[in-house]
Amino acid sequence: MTNGIDEISGADFILAIGTNTTESHPIIGLQVKKALRKGAALAVADPRKTEVASLAQHHLQLKSGSDIALLNGLANVIINEDLYDREFVSGRTENFEALKESVAQYTPEYVQGITGVSAGVIREVARGYAGAKNGTILYTMGLTQHICGTHNVLAVANLAMLCGHIGKESSGVNPLRGQNNVQGACDMGALPNVFTGYQGVALDEARAKFAKAWDVAALAGEPGLTVGEMMDIAGKGVRGMYIMGENPVLSDPDGGHVVHALESLDFLVVQDIFLTETAALADVVLPAASFAEKDGTFTNSERRVQRVRKAVEPIGDAKADWEIIAGISTAMGYPMGYCSAEEIFDEIAALTPSYAGISYARLEEGGLQWPCPAPDHPGTTYLHKDKFVRGLGKFSPVEYIPPAEEPDQDYPLVLSTGRRHFHYHTGTMTQRTGALEEFYGEEYLEVNQNDAAKLDICDGDKVKVTSRRGSVKVQARVGDVVPEGMVFTSFHFPAVAINKLTNAQRDPVAKIPELKVCAVKVEKD
Amino acid sequence: MAEVSLTINGKQVAVTKGTTVLNAARQAGFSIPTFCDDPELSKVGACRMCVVEIPGMRNLPASCVTEAMDGMEVYTDSPAVVEARKTILELLLANHPLDCLTCGKNGECLLQDYCYQYGVGETIFTGERHTYDTEAENPFIVRDMNKCIVCGKCVRACAEIQGKNIVDFAYRGFDTKVTPAMDVPLSESECVFCGNCVAVCPTGALQEKVLRARARTWEVEKVKTTCPYCGTGCNFELNVKDGQVVGVTSCNGDVNGRALCVKGRFGYGFIHHPDRLTKPLIKKDGEFKEASWDEAIGLVADNLSRIKKDHGSGALAVLSSARCTNEENYLLQKLTRAVFGTNNIDHCARL
CATH class of the missing domain: 2.40.40.20 (Barwin-like endoglucanases)
Structure with missing residues (x-):
């Protein structure tokens, strides 16, 4: 999220797209309701009549997968009616002309044909969002889980930049993260292309820094495989897998394919708190401690790092995941002798500029939102205040494409x-x-x-x-x-x-x- | 901000204009009892426990809805005030089951606290008493409307924090009762069981079903932590008794204040579920057999090392976890990159 969660209640126009907020993020839903009580307008784009849609002034019941057409249509109205933030566009962005050209064909009438949302509603929502003092966009997987998911997000970013609704309190682009520490897992480099804090594995400098800190001769510079790609080549290119606290048999698409993939591995180790459908396929299952049985930190959707505290001893012989990982590493000839989660956190802070100012001692006083680059830095409530990470915000023209599989006679x-x-x-x-x-x-x-x-x-x-x-x-x-x-x-x-x-x-x-x-x-x- | 100056129990106090007498007194260090006042909720002046004496004002005003004014003289514990509060408590007791010995809120009940403070052990009033059935047919919340003092905090929490308006006052006078529309049980209403009403209830009228049945209030140790479900990052307190998590209660979370959802407040039962894995398992002839940690770790290390040696680092792949801590995710990517020698690490951020 570019904003803090409590800033949502300060928005006077909320566009919620592909988020069933009150069901999937109930406490964030409370912020939306608070904004509504203060007089904010809400537009919800979702094919389903969710609770949050029932609270909205405008429920845009768009056809599944037609988000880009809708978002481009909103941009079309905002540009054609001259409602965009000229100062922001000229001072903080680039590539506006390309956006203008690409959205020109997405007239409300054309978009109505693709999305099923009436041209009149598209105009009203565009005017409402552009005219707001603080416009905020909320989205979740309803926007991203599409073959054009990245382009959907770019279309959202285009809209926010067009109206200058970014880099301010209560104005921003806010993906609501679905899992307690999905933000943290990304921040920590549990991704195939980055180390902690999004330091790219392809960058020589970053590799050298981590190789030195970890005392190894060299680190691979080629980005690795994503989860879907791992499943595609399991049993062929990939022979052994280590799965910690995930259940791809049920969570990943085409479950039959996932089971087949995991069964074709030479060796599968699964570390979890229950014998999940995935763990049942493993050669070795390692019993892990739950969140109540260990110390650590989670990073939430608004980039807030918060403490997790051990309340009870691990059940049976279970161990904290970090202890198990350290044990495997040591057995493989790379000793990891950590005595506490705090010791690991200090190593993270030393290697990660956005976490550098965070420590367990500071977290005792309350959570801290990254970037928090120094021990005396208060943390950052909202991002992109005076400039974007890349300098100017770049408009990225994107075109609507239909979903990969559309209904037909056999599957209607x-x-x-x-x-x-x-x-x-x-x-x-x-x-x-x-x-x-x-x-x-x-x-x-x-x-x-x-x-x-x-x-x-x-x-x-x-x-x-x-x-x-x-x-x-x-x-x-x-x-x-x-x-x-x-x-x-x-x-x-x-x-x-x-x-x-x-x-x-x-x-x-x-x-x-x-x-x-x-x-x-x-x-x- | 304009200030007003007033005297509270003889002490000169300056507060921001618009401050209530209740808050002015609190700022000056005087405590005033109250059932219905809550900093997050609208002010209704319903319970009258917070009455004070202000010479020149008719009757004893409720301090929670009286604005502090310049030159005001306030007495928070005058004989008239104490007498009024005792009478209010006696009136409440006239229709309250005195089953503190078995009540789950024993020790965490404002009615009990104030009765102790004002020395009210029994009531001088006799009359009709409510005999509602206890509502316990849902797995989350027990509602005993016999213990309700009609402060209306739950009504306001549901309307003003949760925004659901599930419960409100029904009937009139003595029969006034907090209930969902048509007086149906919560489970037949649109209630989402966030339990935010339970968190603000000052008596035993609303209780967490499992927690209050398993532990007396003083038996639990409370450990503040962060919720393991969605990405909002709510804080709450795990209530621990005899090494077991027996419940969850609200604390003042950075993100959520006291508010929680049904999963955060009532979804902790998995921690001690009998299905929990307690020993490493090794599959032999298609069946899992319990093993020691040394055996299991050794087998994992041997197999992963063998695959790396025979097929190269790229033949290993790792799924880390959006459910585990930062420290664990960091360590697993370190293991993957520094020891396995590959960047084949991902997690379910896309799912």
């Missing part, structure tokens, strides 16, 4: 997936709480009433959902949460392993799979 419906309020990710934890699964114990498929009538499906009927890759059986819930032509369910329930059906086609840049759109058929079971 669009399947989209996401989260429910009462559960989380692959359900490993929330299916074992003694409370959440008791209250919400069975998953269902949202089906539009008109489709249900055509398919002779009643509310509560068991249905079979099938894509080109697999099928699952699930109970139908008939209504108007999803528009005609679309069905939706979550990936929280192992019994409804919906990712057997989803499409592994990826965005060419970020390599994110198109989990939000695939073609399916639904039959009464």
